Amino acid sequence: MHREDLEGTVRGIMENYEAGDVFFTRPDRHFPSRKKVIEIVKDVRTIMFPRYFIDDMAACSNLEYFAGSMLDRVGDALFVQVREALLFRDSETLSFHAAEGEARRITKTFLARIPYLQSMLLKDVQAAFDGDPAAQSKEEIIFCYPGFFAITVYRIAHELYLLRVPLIPRIMTEYAHQGTGVDLNAGAQVGEYFFIDHATGVVIGETTRIGDHVKIYQGVTLGALSTRGGQKLSGVKRHPTIEDNVTIYSNASVLGGETVVGAGSIIAGSAFVTESVPPNSRVSVRGQEVNVRQSAKKHSTSYEI
Amino acid sequence: MHREDLEGTVRGIMENYEAGDVFFTRPDRHFPSRKKVIEIVKDVRTIMFPRYFIDDMAACSNLEYFAGSMLDRVGDALFVQVREALLFRDSETLSFHAAEGEARRITKTFLARIPYLQSMLLKDVQAAFDGDPAAQSKEEIIFCYPGFFAITVYRIAHELYLLRVPLIPRIMTEYAHQGTGVDLNAGAQVGEYFFIDHATGVVIGETTRIGDHVKIYQGVTLGALSTRGGQKLSGVKRHPTIEDNVTIYSNASVLGGETVVGAGSIIAGSAFVTESVPPNSRVSVRGQEVNVRQSAKKHSTSYEI
Amino acid sequence: MHREDLEGTVRGIMENYEAGDVFFTRPDRHFPSRKKVIEIVKDVRTIMFPRYFIDDMAACSNLEYFAGSMLDRVGDALFVQVREALLFRDSETLSFHAAEGEARRITKTFLARIPYLQSMLLKDVQAAFDGDPAAQSKEEIIFCYPGFFAITVYRIAHELYLLRVPLIPRIMTEYAHQGTGVDLNAGAQVGEYFFIDHATGVVIGETTRIGDHVKIYQGVTLGALSTRGGQKLSGVKRHPTIEDNVTIYSNASVLGGETVVGAGSIIAGSAFVTESVPPNSRVSVRGQEVNVRQSAKKHSTSYEI
């Protein structure tokens, strides 16, 4: 491009830079690295399920050295990213030294939780196998199922959310969101034996509580009734509570922070629930009107729907 | 990390490894390679639609040598992956030699079907062009449309499903699922001139049957009524039958193995169908109640929905 | 593979090549490069939001040189892709020389619009921050939010759509579609302060008009009532008009080219709207029938829904 084609644009962009309040004013603030955070997720998954997610089997025939070495790598990498995330959020008040101390504490706590995460995920695998007639084996679920992948990432991210790490849990769950269409907020509380079938289009909000043995299908929203309160609602319980043994079929919505779906209930596909239902309820949508108009092809646009 | 920060975690993980029943107990079992399977899908697509999906045009100016060479590569690569998949499933009973024989037979049968797949997909392109006013050309559909991509992968995977290849059809359809949000099970039977518009959020179950000239929009589920029977339902027809010339608009659900949507029917957006409808039906959802409360801004949260 | 296993298949494929009317008959027609087009999108985004999307901070400490150099690169790359796209569409009538002139004009016009795009996106960031209690900072929105990413890509693609560039706007929006599940057509007209929360499964059609301060949730369709008219409908307004300050909750559908959602209205989750609603309306879905059948487990399949 000729310089005259660029100069005006550069000037306009520079003005926006200077006016905008969402740009870094100080070049010493850094985001954590999205790429590194995703590598950490992958590495933790590989530690928990070796032989599933690496092409080169040579790397893990001796599982103890393998797990130890991978954990070492995860620990060091996570430490750096957590430190960056803390410094990003609290750049005014937090010293580098204090950030390092806090990051070290968080990293150690997280590593110690990995065996627990692993045992939780093994229960989720069992739930998926019991719940899906199309599953040929448990290995297939670990290897292929997007719902299980989304839950794996969520469980990792949730630990860091509990440790009040900024940004990183969100990067993790958005990574899963992008790959699966499941937006399962790291703040949600999810019990054991959880299964999301088909995955696509599921949204589970930050203050949702989910019990044990819950099964959810594609397109389900566990959301807020309204968010027009904006930032004032931050921290308020805005999303529902789903008790044990509930099944929610495809495209159903359960909304509201005080909405409780009682244990053992079944929510039908496309149902729209904004009030609590007692335990063992069957929530159904009413049937559709069916109009049979044989050999009547395309009367008008308005009739077709 | 210091060794003492790692040892306890390593021990916990090792215990889970030993306790868990979903890990490979014998290191000689291998998954087929997800990466290689995806390469096979891409190569078959490139054979069927050369000049669309490779940057380097130089590779395909002579189409006969190009197709021959690509087929050769696909054949050898598929042979290896099928052999691995067979050995993975039947590791107790299948000899390496027998697996090779079976894989060779399957590979040959699959290759011979590629011209048929190609002709089917050309019909799907026609259906998309006829069905989408926004399509500027047929080339654009092949080049860009996620729905067409999902159907392409499905048709490839379905051939391998029919040949009873384990795991690989699932890897293929999950690859399409991840890229498009369409979870079109390799087991479904789909007729010619099929079109999925906008793609995102479509789920089509394993035992679905779909006729010719069917058109489906985003968010449609062709699913099971219930899967609480778990593995006992494996093999049972759990998903609906969609006859010829049916259109199903966005976010509609059609559920149940005995549910038949008769030929020529139109299912409106967001409709929820759990019983059969006769041919040429118009299934609509009833309208919404509209409450006009002008100048009444944000009374309370409960009113807003 | 042995030659005899390949020859029949090659012959069948060659026959399809020759019969098919969707293949390039002249090898001198080229698609624009999907890879390059995506790089252009990423580069424009990096120009507008430096320090967010590159790992190597070293590249942008001096923002003026950085922006100038990036713009230069974007300009040259876009020029080539636009020229290819024009030649692809009008291969019969357009000379190479004329295509170059037209591509140069389009590129200059596009570059000059980047500061405007940037200022629009800064308003979208503000809308997202105001609208989502879970957002911790504006930076997080730019860095992480898939809805904001989809809008960014849309705003870039829309400029090229207005300049009547073929194919490239579609490649861009499909890139966003694949990553976010938002299919926001480059032809739609979208006002300022636009926010899409959770993103997955949103479809917004080509002739949609959206005012200012509109907020949309996952699963929302702004679509056509029917597309059975096929290519005859090309150019007709088929999608709705959404006026200022409207909120549309999850999984709602608004369909039809004459459907207008009046300013200040709220469309409830899962609502299905095919007729216009006046300003400040509240459109709700009716409640579900709730059947409580305690300790009654699995009577029959038909009861479960």
Next chain:
Amino acid sequence: MHREDLEGTVRGIMENYEAGDVFFTRPDRHFPSRKKVIEIVKDVRTIMFPRYFIDDMAACSNLEYFAGSMLDRVGDALFVQVREALLFRDSETLSFHAAEGEARRITKTFLARIPYLQSMLLKDVQAAFDGDPAAQSKEEIIFCYPGFFAITVYRIAHELYLLRVPLIPRIMTEYAHQGTGVDLNAGAQVGEYFFIDHATGVVIGETTRIGDHVKIYQGVTLGALSTRGGQKLSGVKRHPTIEDNVTIYSNASVLGGETVVGAGSIIAGSAFVTESVPPNSRVSVRGQEVNVRQSAKKHSTSYEI
């Protein structure tokens, strides 16, 4: 960096740009792509020796399709690079159209020579096997020997040199030079059954003539006596003639355009030859003076050599 740290440097560089006579004054002149030229070399080598240089055996089990497809790719790629090279050299006088015609002619001629090149290289393999006691097999020579690699690249580049292609032969031989330490100019004329053992440090000048069955070791120079004439010597025969069945041992130099090493001669290691030697000569260096000074350790620096 701060802008003030950069501006002065940028200004200085811009002045050099403007003053320097070795920069492209017109941005429409392009070098051929080094990367593409190297790919062409690799592809031609792979065509001639399939199964040696690609990891993925799947690509070449059917050699006819494989060779045809690879040749097609090489042909198209070479055509583009030759055209660019011609336009680079003759940018003032050559039209794009004329360059395309010439490039097409050259490409066809080159492709037709590949079987001949292949047969020449098979003879070179034989020479290496017969000449090196350490060679375990002929396959090892093709697979591993840097001397054979350098000759392969030379023979490819020489064909293009004969066709008067600018720049590309040099890019090719410098690629081999970098990998092997053999600087074998594309202009040299080399007979059949040629072998360079150990490779490193060999320089063979542009106007050298080498007969059949010649064997050369590391560090040998076949060079010019003096190049102080500079560009005036361009085209003059400046390098020696080596007749059939000559062996030249390590680090020997043979210099001068009129110097002829007669057939069957042997040039000893470190020999320095600036005059012709008749056929069947033995050229030796005289022995060294050996001084034994036992138990005399490090008298002085001057004694040590």
Next chain:
Amino acid sequence: MHREDLEGTVRGIMENYEAGDVFFTRPDRHFPSRKKVIEIVKDVRTIMFPRYFIDDMAACSNLEYFAGSMLDRVGDALFVQVREALLFRDSETLSFHAAEGEARRITKTFLARIPYLQSMLLKDVQAAFDGDPAAQSKEEIIFCYPGFFAITVYRIAHELYLLRVPLIPRIMTEYAHQGTGVDLNAGAQVGEYFFIDHATGVVIGETTRIGDHVKIYQGVTLGALSTRGGQKLSGVKRHPTIEDNVTIYSNASVLGGETVVGAGSIIAGSAFVTESVPPNSRVSVRGQEVNVRQSAKKHSTSYEI
């Protein structure tokens, strides 16, 4: 390219394939993977010198897990490559099962030698530091010195040479040869505290024996007097013996299987030695004739040298 431009060439190539005796006649023979073999070299080097050759320090803060995991990987990878190499050489006589047994035995033996190799290399580092005034630290030698790199690769390859592994030692030393210009044959026997300064252009033949504390400069050849016996000389000692504490300066040659350079000797730069020299010898080249011809510029070409 048009088909008619390719067919003749393809035919010629096919004829060469069929006639040539250096091509694999059976597609089931495979080379070991050059890429994998080089990875093994790099991994062994990383095990011996952690923190030098990986960018990501995170991977090795706990050295025991790190070394264990890397060794595991090296062991499995080497096993496969050795098996392939054995099957390549002895394809007629060796069963797959026997090859696996032999490869396993070789791999175990090799792994057990790594601590020894490591201790040898630490001595080589010491020798380089003591011998090079330009070395700033021992770390710099490990990190940067090409001579040390060549020795590292040689010592690894030599162990496999001793275990009679075909092809792999050659692939390893050619990898070092390419990167450093040192062709140090895996068959040579080299004592401790060995140093090669500047590296480029050194050739050390297969049957060379080198004692302890030997120092060699660039361009040195330890070679054979003649190889005109060809394959008949295979196994014969053709290269010299260099005893302890010998220094050989740049570009010197020592040739012949019976040539012994006695302990403590110094061979001057450019010396040419074909007979044994007793211990503590000083072998020098005689001085040059110096002709001073002031203000006589370029009389004739023959005078200039």
Next chain:
Amino acid sequence: MHREDLEGTVRGIMENYEAGDVFFTRPDRHFPSRKKVIEIVKDVRTIMFPRYFIDDMAACSNLEYFAGSMLDRVGDALFVQVREALLFRDSETLSFHAAEGEARRITKTFLARIPYLQSMLLKDVQAAFDGDPAAQSKEEIIFCYPGFFAITVYRIAHELYLLRVPLIPRIMTEYAHQGTGVDLNAGAQVGEYFFIDHATGVVIGETTRIGDHVKIYQGVTLGALSTRGGQKLSGVKRHPTIEDNVTIYSNASVLGGETVVGAGSIIAGSAFVTESVPPNSRVSVRGQEVNVRQSAKKHSTSYEI
């Protein structure tokens, strides 16, 4: 591998780690990144010679923005690497803060020197063009000549050597050494219009001084007479002085810190010079004995040389 095959080896390696004095005892010491240092070299080269070394011309059509942006990147990247190198060398005494200050000062000084380096290199290009009859254009020299590449890297590294940066100059020159076979120490002092033809095998020591208009061929050593003094010789002038207008032909050696080759002299190929020669000298090697023994084939090994 089984654990028992690894444990002994791991133990042995751990013992070497602990015993060895060349390993980092403190994990907080880091090498500068070889990869980043090489990128800096490439970027500086690209700044000085834009349009030569990048495939994507789009990046540099506006040279001022391009140069500014590249310099910015180089400056920031160099700053980090210099800081790391200083901390590596002086880890005991240098604070992080002091290292940053010093690195910033060095980086600024270096950047300001780039226009000078560029002008020096333009003179080197001229020297190469004047000195090589085979050069077709100056562009070819910049684009292809390994000697020019080695000089480019040397001139960059030399500036950092003068600024007393540890390790990085060595990493740079070893990068050139590996690619060209020229080991031109960053400490050498080289005048203007310098040319190295054919490149391979040249060694020029740390304390060498070279005047203007000097031309050197492959295999030339400008070295030390002896380095047996080891580290005691550090800092002493050990390498020769080459005055203006000297030509040194292939494989010649000039050794010793007090050896001066007077201005205008010519050193013949393979000459071996250990004493000073006055200006305008012609140093030649004496001729070889030529023995003609026609039809006498291979009497004995001893006669052949």
